[in-house]
Amino acid sequence: MESRRPDGLPDRLRHYIGGELVDSLSGATFEVLDPITNQPYLTAAAGRAEDVDRAVAAARAAFTDGPWPGMVPRQRAAILTKIADLVAAQDQRLAELETYDTGLPITQALGQAQRAAENFRFFADLIVAQSDDTFQVPGRQLNYVHRKPVGVAGLITPWNTPFMLESWKLAPALAAGCTVILKPAEFTPLSAGLWAEIFTEAGVPHGVFNLVNGLGEEAGDALVTHPDVPLISFTGESATGQTIFSRAAPRLKGLSMELGGKSPAVVFADADLDAAIDSTLFGVFSLNGERCTAGSRILIERTVYDEFCTRYAERAGKIIVGDPTDPATEVGTLVHPEHCAKVLGFIEQGRSEGRLLAGGGRPPGLEQGNFVAPTVFADVGPEAKIFTEEIFGPVVTLTPFDTEEEALTLANAVRYGLAAYLWTRDLERGHTFAHRVEAGMVWLNSHNVRDLRTPFGGIKASGLGQEGGYRSLDFYSHQQAVHVSLGPVHTPRFGARS
Numbered sequence: 001m002e003s004r005r006p007d008g009l010p011d012r013l014r015h016y017i018g019g020e021l022v023d024s025l026s027g028a029t030f031e032v033l034d035p036i037t038n039q040p041y042l043t044a045a046a047g048r049a050e051d052v053d054r055a056v057a058a059a060r061a062a063f064t065d066g067p068w069p070g071m072v073p074r075q076r077a078a079i080l081t082k083i084a085d086l087v088a089a090q091d092q093r094l095a096e097l098e099t100y101d102t103g104l105p106i107t108q109a110l111g112q113a114q115r116a117a118e119n120f121r122f123f124a125d126l127i128v129a130q131s132d133d134t135f136q137v138p139g140r141q142l143n144y145v146h147r148k149p150v151g152v153a154g155l156i157t158p159w160n161t162p163f164m165l166e167s168w169k170l171a172p173a174l175a176a177g178c179t180v181i182l183k184p185a186e187f188t189p190l191s192a193g194l195w196a197e198i199f200t201e202a203g204v205p206h207g208v209f210n211l212v213n214g215l216g217e218e219a220g221d222a223l224v225t226h227p228d229v230p231l232i233s234f235t236g237e238s239a240t241g242q243t244i245f246s247r248a249a250p251r252l253k254g255l256s257m258e259l260g261g262k263s264p265a266v267v268f269a270d271a272d273l274d275a276a277i278d279s280t281l282f283g284v285f286s287l288n289g290e291r292c293t294a295g296s297r298i299l300i301e302r303t304v305y306d307e308f309c310t311r312y313a314e315r316a317g318k319i320i321v322g323d324p325t326d327p328a329t330e331v332g333t334l335v336h337p338e339h340c341a342k343v344l345g346f347i348e349q350g351r352s353e354g355r356l357l358a359g360g361g362r363p364p365g366l367e368q369g370n371f372v373a374p375t376v377f378a379d380v381g382p383e384a385k386i387f388t389e390e391i392f393g394p395v396v397t398l399t400p401f402d403t404e405e406e407a408l409t410l411a412n413a414v415r416y417g418l419a420a421y422l423w424t425r426d427l428e429r430g431h432t433f434a435h436r437v438e439a440g441m442v443w444l445n446s447h448n449v450r451d452l453r454t455p456f457g458g459i460k461a462s463g464l465g466q467e468g469g470y471r472s473l474d475f476y477s478h479q480q481a482v483h484v485s486l487g488p489v490h491t492p493r494f495g496a497r498s
Contacts, residue, residue: 005034005041006096013044013189013213015051016196018058019206025050030215032189035103035333036324036369044189047214052181052222055210059152059179060228062207069149069177073127080124080175082202087117087167094191098163099324101190103333103370106325108287116167122452123175123472130473140487146480149177150254153231153476154223156216156244157192159185159335160290160392166192169233172472174208181210181229183220185236187336189213216240224248231476234258235292237390238416238461245464256465256475258292258457260390261418263439264411265295268404269303271423272445277308279447280396281315283421285374288331289343289394292462293419293441293448297387298398299410305400309378312398313357316374321363331394333370340370343393346386350377353384354397382413390416404429412438418458419448440466 012029014021024045031040045051063069068076087094095110104112132145155169162184173180184192192211199209212219224232224247231254234244238259248255265280267273283295300308324332334340347360359375372394380387380397387397401407411420420439424430427444434442440458443449450456450468457466467475 006100009042009097009100009190010193011042013042013193015045015047015055015213016193016209016211017051017055018061018210019200021196022054024048024214025054030186032101032187033336034100035335038337038369042190044186044213047183047212047219047222049218049222051212051214052219052226055181055212056152056226056228058207059181059210062205063149063151063179066179066205066207068174068179068205068208071177073130076175076177077124077128079203080120080171083198083204084117084120084124086198086202087113087120091117094163094194096325097194098161098191099332101188102159102162102335103324104161104287105329105332107327107329109324112161112164116164119164119167119171119452123171126469126473127175130470132479140485142484142486144482144484146482147473147477148480150476150478151178151230152228153178153180153233154226154229155180155182156220156223156232156234156236157182157184158236159188160287160292162188163191163194165235166195168467169235170195170209172467173233173476174204176473176476178231178476179208179210181212181223183212183214183216183223186213186215187339220244221247224253225251227251230254232256233467233475237392241464254475256457256467257463258467259418259461259463260392260416261292261294261458261462262297262388262390262414262416263293263295263419263421264297264299264437265421266407266411266423266433267298267300267304267308268407268422268424268426268429269301270425271304272425273304273308273311275445276423277311277315279421279423281312281319283447284396285316285319285331285394288334289374290335290339290392294392295419295421295447296391296396297410297414298396299401299407300398301407302400302402305398309357309398313376313378316358316376316396319374321366321371321373331372331374334372334393335370337370339392340372343372343391343395346389346391346393346395347372347375350375350380350384350386350395350397353386354378354380357398359394382410388414404433408433408436415461416458417460418462419443421447
């Protein structure tokens with residue numbers, strides 16, 4: 001399969017610092033691969049500590065001397081709304097670039113571009129509607145909360161749905177009045193370069209948004225350890241999150257980290273099996289299986305287990321794998337040959353840990369590039385690596401259970417705790433089970449459909465802190481308590497005795 005290179009692609013990506021496109025001070029670059037051919041299609045400036053220093057200086061100057069932090073919420077909201085309009089107006093182009101860079105199917109990439117616009121629109125509305133606490137002691141004291149932006153925020157984003165997840169961090173950080181430095185994933189830096197043009201056209205002052213491309217161990221580490229960056233928001237794998245935690249600890253930085261997942265989908269015998277099969281197929285195979293909230297461990301009550309396995313495997317075998325730019329494609333290519341090799345390694349491991357029902361490697365006729373067939377393993381026990389480890393690809397395990405307690409034990413048997421999905425018509429059981437499952441988010445009789453006002457985040461190895469709605473604004477803001485006396489204060493008079 002030949003790659004379809006979009007028109008107008010640059011040959012080189014540069015940093016964006018203080019309103020200017022610049023190369024790395026060292027001149028260093030790295031290659032970016034097309035996931036269909038695995039051939040380099042452009043080079044990007046490779047940021048290092050000195051480039052991060054330059055970006056932090058620009059962001060710090062924009063925060064201390066520029067207008068952005070001091071704007072009233074409606075002024076910032078007007079600019080955020082303009083950003084949303086600009087993103088929505090070019091959603092087809094954004095989707096085309098995202099598909100080319102990541103291998104996401106074009107229809108799903110289009111949905112991600114539209115969600116990016118909605119993220120900015122949502123936080124524009126939220127900062128205008130936001131109110132803070134006021135407490136009175138009548139006649140004595142007035143106490144109120146004064147909210148102000150923290151400062152320069154470091155944003156480190158992943159490669160699975162890069163443009164949308166960048167918007168998820170950029171929108172609340174800018175809404176709160178922070179200035180930002182974005183460090184996108186090195187596998188997929190293409191769409192991040194579009195923000196500079198969008199923000200400039202929307203009226204974001206120079207220095208408020210800065211972009212440094214580069215490797216995590218170089219540019220990312222320099223951002224995490226920089227003394228003038230008090231906040232880090234990171235989305236990525238748990239092992240990297242642990243490294244960031246340890247590197248940020250000496251300076252007591254604010255951290256928000258959305259990490260890995262190995263989420264259970266629990267299907268009870270009384271569930272609507274048609275809906276459960278539709279949802280659990282979509283939940284693990286959409287976005288090429290490269291999604292942190294994928295319900296990649298399906299636990300099925302034994303009385304319906306055989307039927308579920310048969311129907312699920314039949315549907316998985318019919319999923320259309322192919323050219324990501326084809327609207328009919330349901331699973332495209334994985335992002336990078338290194339990641340593809342990792343996923344294929346888990347599949348080989350799974351052959352000795354479960355019963356292969358569908359997939360099992362590369363699809364016929366798609367030997368070039370990073371294509372992996374949707375793969376289903378049945379009869380997988382809780383000791384199996386494919387049950388416990390995050391694969392982050394189109395691979396799912398099916399496991400039977402006999403009792404509700406056994407289902408709960410299996411659901412909680414891994415180190416992750418991001419999401420859980422429950423399928424039952426018994427709402428009492430659904431609510432009770434949801435409260436006992438170890439997950440930051442639970443969906444009952446639904447796949448991952450989010451309300452942006454609700455908290456997003458996990459527990460255990462799946463993250464630290466929560467974002468979404470007002471919780472995002474809380475992370476990027478200081479909440480200062482101001483106490484005003486309304487009358488004489490009766491203070492013990494130390495040292496007043498003769």
